[in-house]
Amino acid sequence: MARPRHVARGVESFPARTPTLLPATHTNSYALGGREVILVEPATPYEDERREWLAWARAFPAQGRRAVAIVLTHHHPDHVGGAEVFARELDLPIWAHQATAARLPELRVDRMLTDGEELVLEGDVPSRWRVLHTPGHAVGHVCLHEPATGTAVVGDMVASVGTILIAPGEGDMIEYLEQLDRLAALGVDVALPAHGEPIAASAGPSPTELFRYYIAHRLKREAKVVSALAAIGPEGALLSALVPAVYADTPVMAWPIAALSLEAHLLKLEREGRARRRGEGWAAP
Numbered sequence: 039m040a041r042p043r044h045v046a047r048g049v050e051s052f053p054a055r056t057p058t059l060l061p062a063t064h065t066n067s068y069a070l071g072g073r074e075v076i077l078v079e080p081a082t083p084y085e086d087e088r089r090e091w092l093a094w095a096r097a098f099p100a101q102g103r104r105a106v107a108i109v110l111t112h113h114h115p116d117h118v119g120g121a122e123v124f125a126r127e128l129d130l131p132i133w134a135h136q137a138t139a140a141r142l143p144e145l146r147v148d149r150m151l152t153d154g155e156e157l158v159l160e161g162d163v164p165s166r167w168r169v170l171h172t173p174g175h176a177v178g179h180v181c182l183h184e185p186a187t188g189t190a191v192v193g194d195m196v197a198s199v200g201t202i203l204i205a206p207g208e209g210d211m212i213e214y215l216e217q218l219d220r221l222a223a224l225g226v227d228v229a230l231p232a233h234g235e236p237i238a239a240s241a242g243p244s245p246t247e248l249f250r251y252y253i254a255h256r257l258k259r260e261a262k263v264v265s266a267l268a269a270i271g272p273e274g275a276l277l278s279a280l281v282p283a284v285y286a287d288t289p290v291m292a293w294p295i296a297a298l299s300l301e302a303h304l305l306k307l308e309r310e311g312r313a314r315r316r317g318e319g320w321a322a323p
């Protein structure tokens with residue numbers, strides 16, 4: 039794999055090996071900006087990969103570029119595994135949403151990013167990245183959007199390799215679907231996910247189509263949850279008994295993860311008055 043790769047105007051990608059959810063094996067770091075550079079996703083915890091990553095970032099000055107900050111999209115280990123080391127080695131501040139900082143008490147976050155603020159980077163053409171707070175997969179998740187180039191860094195909102203897990207606790211299916219809808223409304227030309235290839239109409243579905251597909255896919259799954267509850271009747275059923283009905287199309291190996299997704303769906307349906315808890319299990323309302 040050739041690293042770094044130019045993936046959009048003023049954006050380089052540097053995929054590095056991480057302990058992430060298979061079939062994904064890497065997390066993409068991104069360098070945004072022509073002269074001043076923001077490094078997004080300081081992900082890799084592995085010594086050999088960190089060395090290469092640092093060599094990439096240390097080559098910037100010779101190219102007339104200067105890193106100004108490291109940005110975390112969210113707190114998951116496959117996104118922050120190198121944050122502390124990279125910040126120290128490169129003497130850079132770490133920027134993240136407050137809810138991300140709160141989940142990483144051992145890490146020093148120097149600046150709290152808020153929804154709607156603009157990160158302006160000097161360059162021949164200055165770049166202006168707008169922060170979008172997009173909870174759902176993780177409470178403090180942020181995306182970065184540059185309207186002028188139609189580019190968005192989308193973290194774990196979608197992936198071109200693997201699936202996005204919405205797990206109860208830190209995940210929230212209602213918020214996730216709302217934020218996917220918000221991303222779709224941006225109409226970007228290129229979406230840069232943390233896992234897999236850039237998403238662009240020239241290479242497959244457009245980002246907008248993909249965001250809409252993700253919403254449709256979750257709603258289709260939700261419909262299966264609703265009909266499974268209806269079929270089971272007023273006695274209800276345990277989560278473990280619902281998984282085979284809702285995920286019949288999914289390999290049994292993936293059912294433990296599917297159970298987490300199912301619970302996230304049920305919590306959404308509960309809040310909407312379309313499912314209720316019944317003892318240890320779930321039933322139709």
Ligand SMILES: [Zn+2]
Binds near residue numbers: 175176
């Ligand atoms: Zn994640």
